[in-house]
Amino acid sequence: MTQFSLWLACILALVAGGTYFLRPSTRTTQTFGALAIVIHTMALIQLLGSKDGFDFLTIGLLISLIGNLLLWFSNRDKDLSLLLSVAFPLAAIMIALNAIAPWDLKQLHSTSLGTSMHILIASVAYSLFTAACGVGILLAIQEYQLKHHHLRQLLRVPPLQVLERVMFEFIWAAFVLLSITMATGFYFIEDMFAQHLVHKTVFTIASWFVFAGLLTGRHFLGWRGQLAVKLTLSGFILLMIGYFGTQIAVEIFNN
Numbered sequence: 001m002t003q004f005s006l007w008l009a010c011i012l013a014l015v016a017g018g019t020y021f022l023r024p025s026t027r028t029t030q031t032f033g034a035l036a037i038v039i040h041t042m043a044l045i046q047l048l049g050s051k052d053g054f055d056f057l058t059i060g061l062l063i064s065l066i067g068n069l070l071l072w073f074s075n076r077d078k079d080l081s082l083l084l085s086v087a088f089p090l091a092a093i094m095i096a097l098n099a100i101a102p103w104d105l106k107q108l109h110s111t112s113l114g115t116s117m118h119i120l121i122a123s124v125a126y127s128l129f130t131a132a133c134g135v136g137i138l139l140a141i142q143e144y145q146l147k148h149h150h151l152r153q154l155l156r157v158p159p160l161q162v163l164e165r166v167m168f169e170f171i172w173a174a175f176v177l178l179s180i181t182m183a184t185g186f187y188f189i190e191d192m193f194a195q196h197l198v199h200k201t202v203f204t205i206a207s208w209f210v211f212a213g214l215l216t217g218r219h220f221l222g223w224r225g226q227l228a229v230k231l232t233l234s235g236f237i238l239l240m241i242g243y244f245g246t247q248i249a250v251e252i253f254n255n
Contacts, residue, residue, distance in 0.1 A: 203242025
């Protein structure tokens with residue numbers, strides 16, 4: 001049943017991505033997006049019910065689910081359909097990776113309530129940063145097209161001011177959650193070296209400082225545009241290396 005739900009969620013995510021690209025403004029498209037998210041959620045619940053805890057791929061499945069949910073809600077009052085047309089197929093890839101069995105992956109976390117809450121907060125933070133990164137890429141492309149007078153090549157996105165505001169809203173929310181994640185993470189870490197968390201911690205702290213600098217510069221110096229996008233991408237890359245890069249390395253060395 002879990003495998004069926006995963007593959008169904010994968011197919012629906014692909015269909016939703018296609019409809020957001022071809023027919024972005026219809027109620028049917030929003031319905032397909034909602035349906036894909038619901039089945040994705042059911043598949044994740046079933047998958048977690050069959051495991052003793054979280055692993056590398058199930059956390060990726062959770063992050064992609066939260067990211068799509070955030071973008072789906074944001075798309076209700078602003079046109080982020082182009083971003084959703086990319087986000088849903090990427091989620092489909094993550095769902096397919098979870099559906100392929102068997103993966104001999106190390107359980108990364110226990111199933112205790114405190115640790116589960118830590119994982120959930122971290123996943124929401126990562127999803128918000130991912131959404132901010134996607135909006136930032138759209139912002140950079142649109143700004144480039146306008147600056148070079150390529151008006152025929154403009155993307156189907158909201159005005160630059162709206163995109164920038166949305167990007168910083170995502171970043172602010174993600175930064176607060178990342179700070180909470182780091183604080184609770186230090187509480188749950190019993191032996192950083194034994195758990196192979198040194199590199200993850202270093203990259204996460206570096207990412208935190210990048211985003212703290214960006215938000216400070218935004219508030220006091222008015223940083224925006226390409227500079228803001230570059231710092232957003234830099235912080236996001238550090239964060240992803242810190243988590244996914246570390247976990248991939250752990251899986252390789254453990255095998």
